[in-house]
Amino acid sequence: MGLLTDKIFIEGLGDINIYIALLLMTFSALFLGGLIGFDRERKLKPAGIKTNILICIGSTLYTVISILIQRKLGNTMADVTRISAQIVTGIGFLGAGAIIQSRGGVKGLTTAATIWVVAAIGCTIGAGFLIIATIFTVTIFGVLNIINPIYNKFENEKDSKNYQIEILTKGSAKRQIKEIILAEIDAINEIHEEIINKENDLRLLNVFITIHPRKIPQIHKEIKEILKVEKTNYHMTEYTGRKKEES
Numbered sequence: 001m002g003l004l005t006d007k008i009f010i011e012g013l014g015d016i017n018i019y020i021a022l023l024l025m026t027f028s029a030l031f032l033g034g035l036i037g038f039d040r041e042r043k044l045k046p047a048g049i050k051t052n053i054l055i056c057i058g059s060t061l062y063t064v065i066s067i068l069i070q071r072k073l074g075n076t077m078a079d080v081t082r083i084s085a086q087i088v089t090g091i092g093f094l095g096a097g098a099i100i101q102s103r104g105g106v107k108g109l110t111t112a113a114t115i116w117v118v119a120a121i122g123c124t125i126g127a128g129f130l131i132i133a134t135i136f137t138v139t140i141f142g143v144l145n146i147i148n149p150i151y152n153k154f155e156n157e158k159d160s161k162n163y164q165i166e167i168l169t170k171g172s173a174k175r176q177i178k179e180i181i182l183a184e185i186d187a188i189n190e191i192h193e194e195i196i197n198k199e200n201d202l203r204l205l206n207v208f209i210t211i212h213p214r215k216i217p218q219i220h221k222e223i224k225e226i227l228k229v230e231k232t233n234y235h236m237t238e239y240t241g242r243k244k245e246e247s
Contacts, residue, residue, distance in 0.1 A: 008067070009128040021128070022064065028130050029053070029060040029122055032137040036118055039144055040111070044179040047094075047111050052118050055094070059087050059122025067127070084123050091119040114144070148186065160212050162189075162241075165220070165234040167205040173228040174205060180222045181207065184215050189241025202230070208241035 007015035010024060033056025037049035066083035095112030117140055124133040167177060174193055181188060190208040195201070211219075216234060223232050 006071075008064070011129045011131045018068075024130065025060050025064060025125050025128075026057065028125050028133060029056040032056060032121055032125070032133060033118055035137060036114065036121075036140060036144075039141060040114060044175065044182055045111050045114075046108075047115055052115070055091070055115055055118045056122040056125070059091075059119040060126040062087055063123045063126025084126075087119055087123060088116075091116050114140070160210050161236050162208065162210050162239065163216055163234050164237040164239065165205075165207040165209070165223070166232065167207070167223060167229055168231040169203045169205060169226075169228045170230055171201050171228045172203060173226050176226050176228075177205060177207065177223055181209060181219055184219055185209060185211050208237070208239060210240065 006018045008018045008021040009015055010021050030053055033053040034049055036056075037047070037052030040052065041048035062083050066081075095115050117136075121133050121137055121140075124136065167173070172193070174191070178188065178191070188207060188209055191205070193203050193205045196204050220232065220234055223229060
């Protein structure tokens with residue numbers, strides 16, 4: 001029997017035509033991986049939409065192809081779990097790259113964990129469990145967006161202070177600076193950039209944030225490590241900003 005007449009299991013639908021099943025799996029991986037990727041992209045994380053979609057689709061393909069290979073060779077000649085097991089190990093290299101990109105910080109670990117769990121979603125889709133994959137995607141999306149606000153509630157809000165960070169850069173480093181800050185807080189109160197010397201492309205970036213005092217030294221340290229940053233300092237201020245982020 002050729003592939004054209006073969007059937008493959010899809011949760012909720014049973015055994016259906018293999019090509020229809022693969023189409024459903026591909027669109028599921030595209031959507032679910034893209035959902036997690038979109039969340040990471042809008043938070044300016046290293047692994048964004050394209051990365052998470054490719055990881056999810058790749059894991060789906062590896063998993064389903066291992067099932068098809070087992071069918072072709074016979075149940076006693078192939079272990080359907082071997083390829084999936086290698087996905088779990090291999091995806092660690094991408095995770096390690098994300099940690100290195102983030103200079104080994106804890107924020108890199110969150111990105112690495114996201115990459116790892118998106119691969120698990122892809123494996124689940126490839127095994128035909130699209131509903132389960134959807135449930136876990138919603139769960140992951142919730143974890144990425146709900147845990148920090150809940151955690152922050154445990155910190156006394158009155159302990160948070162308003163800070164102004166002044167950064168002198170040679171060339172624009174605005175995106176990198178926003179990425180560092182938004183890794184620690186949900187929103188920037190106000191941010192604006194002024195070119196003070198066009199010839200040398202010197203820019204002064206003023207950022208106003210409300211944050212717990214224990215977090216500001218780490219943010220300041222990471223900003224100073226950016227190559228384009230010439231000088232930076234911060235201080236408390238009574239000005240809270242416009243409560244919105246500049247586009």
